[in-house]
Amino acid sequence: MLEITIDGIKTKVSENTTILIAAKNIGIKIPTLCNLKLEEYFLNNHATCRMCVVEVDKRDGLYPACSTVCWEGMNVVTNSSEIIQIRKNILELLISNHPKDCLTCSKSGECELQKLTQEFRLKEVRFDGERNHFKSEYSESIIRDPEKCIMCRRCETMCNKVQTCGVLSAVNRGFRSVVSTVYGNDLDKTVCTFCGQCVSVCPVGALHERDYTWEVMQALANPSKKVIVQVAPAVRVALGEEFGMEVGLNVEKKIVAALKKMGFDGVFDTTWAADLTIMEEATELKERLEGYLLGNKKIKLPILTSCCPAWVNFIEHNFPNLLDIPSTSKSPQQMFSAVAKNIWASNIGIERENLIVISVMPCLAKKYEASRIEFVKNGNRDTDISISTRELANMIRYFNIDFNAIEGQKFDSPMGEYTGAGIIFGRTGGVLEAALRTAYEGITGEELKDISVLKIDKSKGLIIKKINIGSKELKIGVAHGLGNARKLLEEVESGKEQYHAIEIMACHDGCVGGGGQPFIHGKTEILDKRLEALNRIDEGCKLRKSHENPYIKKLYEEYFDYPCSAKAKVLLHTKFIKK
Known part of the structure; x- marks a missing residue:
């Protein structure tokens, strides 16, 4: 442990702790725009915004608190009149090269640049000069507005280190620097998966979702x-x-x-529909396992779940040789x-x-x-x-609805009834666990009485587990985050590891951490609470296996006949495309 002093307060920190973290641990706030903990192993600390500069040991020059590691006896001053003035200058310079459309910006109210402006009581910008101009780019999912980019490079770290997609990178130098795609291509002309994690970490409106709210309003108004x-x-x-x-x-x-x-x-x-997906996916799993055990060399294992469209896009771009192993079941x-x-x-x-x-x-x-x-x-x-x-x-x-006070209602029937297996689709491990609950009874011919034996608990991104189904031992892999998915798929492609089934979710903790969820600003403990909430709903359900859903049974009786039938193949299955 190292002993340091911050603003006159003595504290002890472990080695490799940054000044920013040390200050936060004792309740001292240092402003920052670029620093953000993205996952357990990844921190964005490019030190590009310079808002966190501090004075260290009365030395000349200022140090970025986000990337400066503490040393024994360090004496830090975080808020002197000089430091505050420098931060104000930096903020004014950022704003001078930023569009002034805050009232209509998609990030208004959630913008971290806007919040810092309010904290510094900034009423005017003294600098008025040339401003960068870049073309905005629209895709079905994400809009890129590079003029609002403040070069924090959070999106770059998320895309390259966490998700390993390699779509976004800092380009140009000096005043013309910006985060962009290769040759400035539109996102749909790159290997972007549209997972939206870049949107989740962007502090301003440089990356935001394509909003379809008014299209929905128009549909509702059409008689x-x-x-x-x-x-x-x-x-x-x-x-x-x-x-x-x-x-x-x-x-x-x-x-x-x-x-x-x-x-x-x-x-x-x-x-x-998640219950319906399991009927098809669990049947595929059962058929492939039985064929494989009978020695059919044409059977492809492992079977991969295919509910996450960002993950599907990822495998189509990066692992075209493996496109014959995912389940062909459509997403819910x-x-x-x-x-x-x-x-x-x-x-x-x-x-x-x-x-x-x-x-x-x-x-x-x-x-x-x-x-x-x-x-x-x-x-x-x-x-x-x-x-x-x-x-x-x-x-x-x-619609001016008081959401806190509104009295609740039930979903409409029949496409509103679900089991606990369907609800855990929203968290990592849930899709495969739900499939195994149904596949267990299909393979063994016995009732699964203790659901907990198949429970797949969250880990730090990659779960390798062996599960017994009757006399058969299955090796399964579960990954959340595309960087972890890449590791798993490289093992499969090289033949280094043999799995029977794999689940992949593009986002941290699965859908609870999706790119369209409320912003968490690096607070991953929020994802844990969402995940546990889904588990509680599952545990409280009377029916916890997809094949027990009476409305799913009725659909097969009246229309599809049985899972993976010819009719089901036409309506409930899809194909994957090499990109």
Whole structure:
């Protein structure tokens, strides 16, 4: 331990602790824009914004607190009149090269540059000169506005070190420097997965989601269309945060009531479709395992779950040689929409073109997924519009709904009934655990009485576990975060490790940490609370296995016959494309 002094307060810190962390530990706040803990192993400390400069041992020059490691006897001053003036100068220079459209900026109210401006009581900017001008870029999921980039490089660290996608990087030098893509290409011309994690960490509005709120409003106002909505599992344990509620609180019934008040003709649960996904995916797992054990050399293992569209995009770009091993089952979003447009619409006597399906997702990649050509029939999408948890929060505010006070309601039936297996789709390990609950009974012919034997607990990104199903021992892998996914897939591709089944989620902790969820500003403990909330919902469900859902059973009896039937293959399965 090292003994140091900060603003006259003596404290002890371990080796390799930065001044910024040491100060935070004793309650001293040092402003920063670029520093952020992104995951357990990754810290963005490029020291580019210089807002955290401090005086050390009365030496000449100032030191960036975020990247300066403490040494024995260090004496730090964090707030002198000189330091405050320098920080104010830095802030003014940043603002002088920044657009002044704060009133209409998507990050208004959440912008860290805006908050620092308020903290410094900045009323005028003395510097008025040339400003950088860059072209904005639009994709289905993410909008890039480089003119707002402050070169904090958080997005670069997230994209390159955490997610290992390598899409974003600092380019140019000096005044013209900016974070961009290779040759300034649009995101859909790169290997971007649209996971949205860059959006989650951007402190300003340089990266933000493409907002479809007003398209939803227009749909609701169209009397010739029937508009329904589906809500993903992870949304219900995060939305309350937008309204000052306890982190992890299940606001499922309040969401339903709010959506009904907005005028949706049907409010359904994507969790119902998660149960449907498990019926197909668990059947694929069972069939592949049985074929493999019988010595069929054509069987491809491991089977990979395919519910996360960012992860699907990742494997299409980076591991084209492995495209024959993922499950071909569609994601719950797309299964729900396929059933709604092709079966439910027919049952209530309307054409699919007159039914508009909206999805509320914790994920920005779902916006991209909805636009994929394989999910479009005669120019009509299965999922018409996908909005994020944050966009739903904004819609609730637009409608002046008191979310804290509103009385809850149940999801509409039949596409609103779910089991505990469906609800854990929203957290890492949940999809594979849900599939194993159903596959266990299909493989052994016995009832699974103790669900906890299959429990897949969260780890620091990569879980390798052996599970017994009857007399068979299965080796499974679970990864959350695309950097961890890359490690797992490189083992599979090289033949170094043999797995039977793998689950991958693009985001930290799975969908609870999705790019469309309320911003957590580096507080990963929030994700833990959301994850545990989903586990509590699962434990409280009367039915905890997807094949026990009576409405799923009825759907197979009336339409699909059985899982992975010819009819199911047409409507509930998809294909993957080498990119």
